[in-house]
Amino acid sequence: MPAVHLAAEEDLVAPPVGHAEAIAQSWGGPVQLRTIAGANHLGFAEGRHWSELLLPGRGEPKTQTVAKAVITAFLLRQLNGDHAYDSLLYSDVKRAPVTYQRAGRPTTARTKS
Secondary structure (H helix, E strand, O other), rough: OOOEEEEEEOHHHOHHHOHHHHHHOOOOOOOOOEOOOOOOOOOOOOOHHHHHOOOOOOHHHHHHHHHHHHHHHHHHHHHOOOOHHHHHHHHOOOOOOOEEEEEOOOOOHHHHH
């Protein structure tokens, strides 16, 4: 199953090196990891959130815009076969370069369905 993983570069709670990178490298299918520059752990959250009292950071409109664009392009491609946004998916995007990418793993006798 193909996947796009987004990580926040300035995430102090779940740093990319200890979380998103390990998950992407262990993913069983085609995968792309993008690290959003300057984003923090709560950057993806919209509006105020109670966890702002405990965690560093807050919602960031720029982070949300980049995340929405990449995820929307990925879902349109995977669910509808829409190639209109392939340039967004397969090239670096401002503030969200591709930091890891791998094609699908080869099928073996053990993994065949």
